[in-house]
């Protein structure tokens with residue numbers, strides 16, 4: 215594991231998705247291992263008070279690191295939450311030359327091809343065989359991928375999303391938190407906003423309630439997406455969130471290999487009460503972690519906004 219190699223792997227790890235593109239991870243690289251930490255300075259206390267989504271995002275980054283290592287011919291040893299006494303330490307990965315996980319290595323080329331869409335998807339169905347392949351990727355990390363199929367089920371999910379959209383947009387603290395991550399003058403994290411339109415957008419998001427507009431848009435998205443999927447885990451502890459993140463990233467990368475991209479429908483999972491109703495309807499006995507719509511995108515990928523490795527990694531000499 216050379217410094218140049220690790221620097222490359224960390225750049226790929228940071229291409230993981232995260233809520234509002236907060237990139238809530240830190241890495242500590244020692245000669246023996248790469249440690250992944252939660253970065254609470256990048257928390258979203260209103261939308262994600264327990265840090266569940268932040269930990270899922272860190273799980274996504276960990277999966278990218280593992281896939282990048284496997285593609286470089288490394289064998290992995292990964293421990294989740296290896297030392298509870300060290301607060302914030304989420305995982306320790308040892309990547310050394312050895313028999314690499316071929317399934318993980320096969321996903322690595324998609325790390326740079328995956329991105330999040332916020333527009334309607336093409337109506338074309340998913341490539342044959344893709345859905346079972348995605349379910350297998352989720353299962354490989356101990357999660358389940360459950361399809362939300364049929365008009366009645368989609369409508370119920372749309373109604374739950376609409377309720378969440380209205381509640382969130384009505385809350386000034388939530389609007390303010392989203393607006394804080396729209397950075398017209400900064401290009402390496404947060405949501406895309408042009409220098410010209412960005413300030414206006416930030417002001418509008420902060421001060422006006424667009425709950426009704428978002429609810430109507432999400433209803434169309436949910437009813438017409440080629441696939442709507444719920445990723446669920448048996449438990450709901452930080453270890454489950456890390457597993458969910460790795461499962462999510464495997465699903466997203468496998469889809470991206472076929473040109474299929476995802477949009478998120480997280481709103482009902484961010485509100486207690488609504489999340490339980492989603493579970494009761496679509497994943498009884500399991501915890502819904504992520505809700506996605508999948509299909510071929512209509513637009514070109516946006517320009518990437520990511521921090522440089524030096525911003526989120528410390529290299530500790532022997």
Ligand SMILES: Cc1cc2nc3c(=O)[nH]c(=O)nc-3n(C[C@H](O)[C@H](O)[C@H](O)COP(=O)(O)O)c2cc1C
Nearest residue numbers: 231232233234235267270271329330332478480481
């Ligand atoms: C746990 C999690 C929750 C997310 N929630 C949303 C969401 O509610 N709405 C949305 O548009 N994108 C959501 N995203 C996607 C991020 O906005 C996206 O990953 C980020 O802006 C970086 O862009 P990229 O995925 O195109 O690299 C979420 C991502 C993760 C990992």
